[in-house]
Amino acid sequence: MPSSTSSSNSPPSSLPPPETLQSQDMERERKGCSFSIDSMSCLLPGSRSQRDHSRWLLSLLKQDPDRTFDKEARVFQSRNQRFFQGQRIALRYFEIRNLHGLEKKDADLLRLYTDEYLPIQVHESMAQPTLRNQSSDDQWKSWGPMFRSGRWIGCYMQTELAHGSNLSRLRTTATLDLETDQWIIHTPEPSAGKCWIGGSGMTATHGIVMANLVIRQRSYGMHPFLVPLRDLETHRLLPGRSILEMGCKYGAPAMDNGYIRFDNVRVPRTHLLQRFQTVDERGNYVERNSQSKVMIRGTMTLVRVGLCEIAAHHASRATVIAIRYATVRRQGSSKTPPASLEPQIIDYPSVQSRLFTALAASYALTFASQDLRKIYQVMIDELESEGRSRLLPIVHGISSTLKAVCTNESLSVVERCRRSMGGHGYSQAAGFDFERNQPNAGIIYEGENTMLLAGPAANFLVKQFGEIRNQASPGGMLVPPVAQLACLAVAGEELKFQGLEESDLLDHGNQLDILAHRVSRLVGELSELRSSSGPRPSSSPESDVVKDHMDSSLATRASRAFGQYLIAQSFVDLVSSLRSRPRQLSERIGAEITQPMIESLSRLCSIYALENCILSDLGDFTEDSYLSSKQISKIRSASARTLAGLRRDALGLAESFDHDDWYLCSPLGSSDGRAYERMIDWMKLEPLNLQGEEGGRDENGVMKGYRQGVGRLIRGETIPFDLEAEQRRREKEGKVGLGSKL
Amino acid sequence: MPSSTSSSNSPPSSLPPPETLQSQDMERERKGCSFSIDSMSCLLPGSRSQRDHSRWLLSLLKQDPDRTFDKEARVFQSRNQRFFQGQRIALRYFEIRNLHGLEKKDADLLRLYTDEYLPIQVHESMAQPTLRNQSSDDQWKSWGPMFRSGRWIGCYMQTELAHGSNLSRLRTTATLDLETDQWIIHTPEPSAGKCWIGGSGMTATHGIVMANLVIRQRSYGMHPFLVPLRDLETHRLLPGRSILEMGCKYGAPAMDNGYIRFDNVRVPRTHLLQRFQTVDERGNYVERNSQSKVMIRGTMTLVRVGLCEIAAHHASRATVIAIRYATVRRQGSSKTPPASLEPQIIDYPSVQSRLFTALAASYALTFASQDLRKIYQVMIDELESEGRSRLLPIVHGISSTLKAVCTNESLSVVERCRRSMGGHGYSQAAGFDFERNQPNAGIIYEGENTMLLAGPAANFLVKQFGEIRNQASPGGMLVPPVAQLACLAVAGEELKFQGLEESDLLDHGNQLDILAHRVSRLVGELSELRSSSGPRPSSSPESDVVKDHMDSSLATRASRAFGQYLIAQSFVDLVSSLRSRPRQLSERIGAEITQPMIESLSRLCSIYALENCILSDLGDFTEDSYLSSKQISKIRSASARTLAGLRRDALGLAESFDHDDWYLCSPLGSSDGRAYERMIDWMKLEPLNLQGEEGGRDENGVMKGYRQGVGRLIRGETIPFDLEAEQRRREKEGKVGLGSKL
Structure with a gap:
């Protein structure tokens, strides 16, 4: 019991233990x-x-009698252990998919729920669709x-060690040998070896190889070939193939990315995938079905829809883990009176601004990717x-933009959530192992995000805006995304935002106007910069370099601005629909939409617009004085009030x-909140x-090898410590100058 | 040989192989x-x-006859393997340190060069200094x-599972037992177990335990006690201690962070560290040497100096790896004519803006931390x-600020560099394994950065600025950092930046003025916000919450602005010194300072100010219209030109x-540039x-366990694929609705 002496504090243990x-x-x-x-x-x-239905799919893994998919021990495993566990998961995944006859979308979700990049990921997501799309009917x-x-x-073999995004420069060749009626697949030098090929390092039996098709020394560019890799009985590599597992990565330990060289490997002429061209036994190359290539271009965007x-x-x-932890973690601020409980960290403004923006992003990305899938379906x-x-072209452009913006935002949300957990966020008990897999890989593949934003996404914007602006009236374009583009294209003409009150900034229509202005302004500047190009006699090499830099920076900002606008637009649309048709939507959803639900969503929507988009890139909105100092101050207070309301x-x-x-x-983000007990377990x-x-440890609980290791130091069996003697020696050798100066 | 037919391209293999x-x-x-x-x-x-001298220190590791410190295989090791290799490294480190009688600073550098968080890290960096500082002369x-x-x-045992930064709420007690003249060290509940204690999980023999000192039920607050943990002969845990290695983390696999509980562990009364207080055998608590506590406060900042x-x-x-890779990686742009080489990726503006800002940060942080050490030394x-x-107080404030700003910027540079390497940056062949150790841990310990910026760093700024502004003249304050603060405090009065030309923006003095204005403006606003506090009758709980949010946001931005100013200031100082005294400095440095060196450094300095500070937080400079649209446009072109010049x-x-x-x-960042060959090796x-x-793999090169694993699938020995039958079954069961809707 605490004494009442004035100089002493109560022992803190008079408060209830935190775990209770x-x-x-x-x-x-x-x-x-x-x-x-x-x-x-x-x-x-x-x-x-x-x-x-999602719950049912998850239950197929969760209730597996062999506990194949349990992952409590996963983070403790070596890469080897994790890879081989991945093999067991892959097999069981196939068994479940076959048993229940799961369609692609269900199978995709089932793989997501395995929470591991599996050696059969590329088989399911790329090799199979490519084979289906590019094979002739007979081949399929x-x-x-x-x-x-x-x-x-x-597996799908495109990237080479020295060549990635520039398809035309791949150096693997497929040369027709007219005598034997075979293709000769060949890797001319080590750097042309196929690289990063998911599933190929240890597992795949076949590869779809992208190679430069050559007939009679004439090159026809990149074409897909079906090439057997391993024997179907013994699984040994077939002759002429050499494969290395690529070695450990930042994440994805269960995935066997491979590096493959072909030494004049022969496959039958009919192994060229022949939907779009045939080559006959005399070496005649004939194109066909070119009209259905359009369909392929369409389905290619599906991967990016999935990535969003x-x-x-x-x-x-990540958000639910971090918010649960912030709910049960109590950590003292100086404001707390000595005898009271420490505050929950979720009550700190700095924690709220990190986590509630994460929450807003999670909702915003969810709704945006649903809209993207809808538009995709209309297109298909x-x-x-x-x-x-x-x-x-619209879905191509939008999906490129959203892929980059959504995966960038997702990774940054995941990392922000992890870091919000302070020291314990550095422990794998936080449950963020997944961050090194998809979130970190997704920003690179299917178009590296930086390149995507500066290149195709920006090019799309400039082109579309130009077309829309040049039309007297964008008549006949009723499909939502096109109409949006048209709105965006004219939004830039408003030179100053007019709202002055907090309520103006909390109006979703106004929020969209602000975001639209940014897009339009940046695309306008980019278009102007680009149209001022071409052969100008006065243009010096130096000014070209400067212009390239301006272009790169503007293009990146414009694309990101566009992506954020699209995301915010989806969120606003949803909130508007809920507001205008709550009954109707309650029925469709199968749950009652209440006013508090709508209000909460509306707050999140405002946070996404105000914090995630405007305040985090404030310069984009003030550079042209569109927002004034006073308006920004209102944005800050409106946002603060909204965060508090959430x-x-x-x-x-x-x-x-x-x-x-x-x-x-x-353990730290479990639903029962017992973070400390679970972490200890x-x-x-x-x-x-x-x-x-x-x-x-050995049988005494002492670390193995102790006696031969630091035990020698502790027991005095190694080089003794004798600083003074050592200094005398070094002084003699004249070496002391070095040490004393550093 | 390529044919000349118009419809075909030259086979790309007519170009030299990339590796050559x-x-x-x-x-x-x-x-x-x-x-x-x-x-x-x-x-x-x-x-x-x-x-x-640094080269000599590194050579001690590099030339170790047992190759103890070689790390080529490190990334392939399991956590267990890596931990035990860490034990060998720790032992050999001690042997080398003892053999050469290395002083603290050399020993610190030697540990850094081992490139692994070692179980003896905390022994060297915290336990030993604490023991020295807090022990009486006899104890030491x-x-x-x-x-x-x-x-x-x-090891140093402060943090508990449920308690971190709020020292006063630690719950471990040390109660004096007057009968036996012993302290009873006790963990009242699991969440009060000491946690994250580096070196304690498997290795340490002693802990310096922070515990609430209690005599006759009266609490005296936190005090340090020396507590033996393990037997010096057998290394078994002593009675009453229970220790768990904390489990795997985001990084630091060789470090045995521990979780420790004490069950009424007894140590002699003399094990209280007694430099600042004694407790006699009758339980009388006497303070002493309170004046020398000031010295301790001073030396505590040394850790933060080291972190910078x-x-x-x-x-x-990270920068040298990424720049080397960008130099030897060629990847095609659409601008490249078909027959020519692909460009080096370092020629892309988007790569330059990522990597040259990383370079600028590396130089800026280097010079800033050197200045910080100098000021620290003056203080000592x-x-x-x-x-x-x-x-x-100045060094306390500055080192808190710089610790957060430097470690944040370092981590973001490291990650930016890794991502600049595209797909290959996801491979451990990139050499970024270190990112998960220090760069990711350093943002959390010694003050979690977000808390540091919003709290102590901002409080320091508000206090100092208030004091300086209230003084008629800041007379007598000649020490550089104080003089700087004084300049900063008045800089905010300039309401508009006056420069209009690119050359104005490339002037280092102007760059500092711009950065100084930001600091001053933000600190001014923060001070005003805080001074408007206190018990106001009109203040509602809601407006309090809004104000807390405004405070947190302003405080964070102000502290970061101040840190960036200090860093830029160091860089500008260096460039100025080199410009004004090249001869003198050439002599001191032992190498000729040439004009091109100075110009190159000056460019980097501009990039740091313009890109890393101004453009990346542009809103901070435009919110109050300090920079105009036209000036920003000049900043962009000045920066683009400077990037190109670098x-x-x-x-x-x-x-x-x-x-x-x-x-x-x-392998990808080696000095010979043979990235592809080295990656394959x-x-x-x-x-x-x-x-x-x-x-x-087995003796045939086939993955182990193939036959019992996916081999069963490939050989048709498991659940067969029968989609049609399955669909019929599901239709009967009425389940089809679910799948088709998803």
């Missing part, structure tokens, strides 16, 4: 939420049946069932019914993403704490 | 550098002897030699000679940091490619 508060904190927050978490969890994926008839069943496991959905998924996953329907779609619903909003504890596998799994062969 | 160009590219760049890399490598650390006499020699290995130096070190290390000298120093020297500037190939251990080390017990 955590479950209470969690329950209290849930009860305090202004809406039904169950209803919001139906709204987020679009419907109750959707949510329940004979090869398709093998690929679909998993009897053949494919996955970006939203990982952002929300048009292509299938009419053989063409005016949406094709406090009550934060946990509920995060938990509405319906991430399962088993899936999250985060988790530590006990660390091999260094275990005895036995794999463990780090 | 890489060494030539590297050599040509080096020759093209405008200055002597040798001279710059002497300037960077301050002198030729300094550089050579008897314990010091044991610690210094490594016969005792210490390390931040610069890792930034430069004053403390030692006068027992006090007017610099104490192109020629980029490799030389990066290599001047004198990072050794053996140390970098980066490196892949061969991957265990999955090896046969034998540790390897992933």
Whole structure:
């Protein structure tokens, strides 16, 4: 018991132990939420049946009798162990997919839920679709069932060690040998070896090889060939193939990315995928079906649609972990009176501004990727019914932009959430191992984001805006994204934002206007810069370099601005629909849409616009004086008030993403809030704490090898410490000058 | 040979293979550098002897006959393997340190060069200094030699599982038992266990335990106690201690962070560290030596000084890897004519703006941390000679600010460099394994950066500025940092920047003025916000929350602005000194300072100010209309021109940091530029490619366990694929609705 002497403090242990508060904190927050978490969890994926279907898919993994998909121990495994566990997961994945006859979209989700880049990822997501799209009907008839069943496991071989995005410079060749009626697949030098080929290092039986097609010394450019890699009985490499697993990476330990060289490997002439061209036995190259290439171009954007959905998924996953931890972690501020509890860290403004913007991004990315999929589907329907779609260039441009902006934002959200957990965010007990897999890889593949934004995304914008502006009236363009582009293209003409009150800044229409102005202004400047190019006699090499830099910077900012506008637009649309048709949507979703739900979503929408878009790139809005100092100050106070308003619903909003504890596998972010107890239990799994062969300790609990290691130092069996003697020696040798100067 | 048919392209293989160009590219760049890399490598650390001394220290590791410190295979190791290799490194480190009688600063550098967080890191950097500072002379006499020699290995036990930065809320107690004349060290509940204690999990023999000192139920607050943990003969845990290794982390695999509970552990009364207080056998608590506590406060800042130096070190290390890779990587742009070579990626504006800002940051952080160490030394000298120093609060404030700003910038540079390498940056062949160790941990410890910036750093600024502004004349304050603060405090009064030409923006004085204005403006606003606080009757809880948010945001921006100003100031000072006294400094440095060297440094300095500080936080400079649209446009063109001007020297500037190939251990960033060949060689080390017990393949080169794994799928021995049958079944069960809707 504390004494009452004035100079002493009460022993802090008179307060309840922190672990006893955590479950209470969690329950209290849930009860305090202004809406039904169950209803919001139906709204987020679009419907109750959707949510329940996802739960059912997850249960197929969670309830696996062999516990193949349990991942509690995963982070403690070596790369080798993790790779071989990945093999077991891959096999079981196929068994489940085959047993339940899962369609592509379900199978994609099932793989996502395995939470590991599997050696069969590329087989499912790229090799199989490519084979289907580029094979002739006869080829697909004979090869398709093998690929679909998993009897053949494919990989997609395009990138070379020295060549990535510049397709035309790949150096692998496929030369027709007219005598034997075979293609000779060849790697001319080591740097032309196929590289980063997912699934090829240890697993795949077949590769779809992109190679320069050569007939009679004439080159026809890159074409896909089906090339067997490994024997179907023994799994040994077939002659002429040499493959190295590429070695450890930043993440993705279960994926066997491979590096492959072909030494004059021969495949039958019919192994050229022949949907778009045939080569006959006399070496005649004939193009065909060129009209259906359009369809392929359309389906190619599907990968980017999926990447946006996955970006939203990982952002929300990080957010629920971090918000739960911030709910149960109490850490003292100087404002707290000595005898009271320390505050929950979620009550700190700096934590709120990090986590509530993460929450806003998670919702925004979710809705934006749903809209992207809808537009994609409209395009595919048009292509299938009419053989063409005016949406094709639009969906290409939008999906390129959103892929880069969504994956960038997702990674930054994930990292922000991890860091918000302070010291414990550095422990794998936080449950952020996934960050090194998809979030870090997704910013590079399917177009490296920096290149995507500065290149194709910006080119699309400049072209579209030019076309729309040159039209007297954008008549007939009723499809939403085109109409949006038209709005954007004229938005730049407003030179000053007119709103002056906090309420003006909280109006979603105004928020969109501000974001639209930025897009339009930046695209306008970029167009002007580019149109001032061409052969000008006065242009010096130096001014060309300066111009290239200006172009790169403007293009990147314009594309990002456009992506953020699209994302905000989706969010605003959703909130408007809910406001105008709550009954109708409640029915469609299968859950009651209440006013508090809409208000909470509206707040998140404002945070996305004000914090994630405007305040984080403020220069973009002030450079041309579109926003004034006074307006910015209103934005800051409006945003602060909105963040504060979200406090009550934060946990509920995060938990509405319906991430399962088993899936999250985060001791610090578990739903019961017992972060400390769970972290201690988790530590006990660390091999260094275990005895036995794999463990780090001997039967006395002493670390293995102690006696031959630092034990020699502690027991005085090694070079003794004798600083004074040493200094005398060094002085004699004249070496002292060095040490004393440093 | 390519045919001349118009419809075909030349086979790209008519161009030289990429690998043959890489060494030539590297050599040509080096020759093209405008200055002597040798001279710059002497300037960077301050002198030729300094550089050579660092090389000598590194050679002690590099030439170790047992190759203890080689790290080529490190990234392929499991955590267990890496931990035990860390034990060997730790032992050998002690042997080398003892053999050569290395002083603290040399020993610190030697540990940095081991490139691994070692279990003895905290022993050297915290436990030993704390013991020295807080022990009485008698205690140090008897314990010091044991610690210094490594016969005792210490750890520093402060943080608890549920308590970090709020010292007063730690719950571990040390209660005096008057009968036995012993302290009883006790952990009241699991969440009060000491946590994250570096070196304690497996290694340390002693802990310095921070515990609440209690005598006769009266609490005296946190005090340090020396507590033996493990038996010095057997290394078994002593009774009453239970320790878990904390489990795997984001990085730092060789470090055994521990979680420790004490169950009424008894130590002699004399194990309280007694420099500042004694407790006699009757339980009388007597304070003493309180005046020398000031000295301790001073030396505590040394850790942060070191963290700034390390931040610069890792930034430069990442930069040289990325710039070398960008030099030898060629990747096509659409502008390249078909028959010519692809451009080096370092010629892309987007690559330059990422890498040259990384270069600028590396130089800027290097010079800033050198200045910080100088000021620190002045303060220590004053403390030692006068027992006090007017610099104490200044160095505290500055080192807190710079610790956060430098470690944040370092991590972002490292990550930017890694990502600039595109796909290959995701491979461990890039040599960025270190990123998960210090750069990611350093932003959390010694004050989590977000908290540091929003709290102590901002409080310091508000206080200092208030004091300086209230003084009629800041007379007598001649020490540079104080004078700077005084300049900063008045800089905000300039309401508009006056320069209009590119040359104005390239003037370092003007650059500092712009940065100074930002600091002053933000601190001014923060001070005003805070002074409007206090008990105001009208203040509602809601407006309090809004105000807290405004405070947190302003405080963070103000502190970062101040840190960036200090860094830029150091850089500008250096350039000015070189310009005004090149002869004198050439002599001091031991290398000729040439005009091109100075020009190159001046360019980097401009990039740091314009890109890293102004353009990346543009809103901070436009929010109050200090910079106009026209000026920003000039900043952009001035910066673009400067980036272009750095192109020629980029490799030389990066290599001047004198990072050794053996140390970098980066196949893709090696000095000979043979990135592709080295990456292939490196892949061969991957265990999955090896046969034998540790390897992933059997004697046929087939992955182990194939037959029981996916081999069953490929050979058709598992659940068959029968989509049609499955669909029929599901339709019957009425499940089809779910799948088709998703």
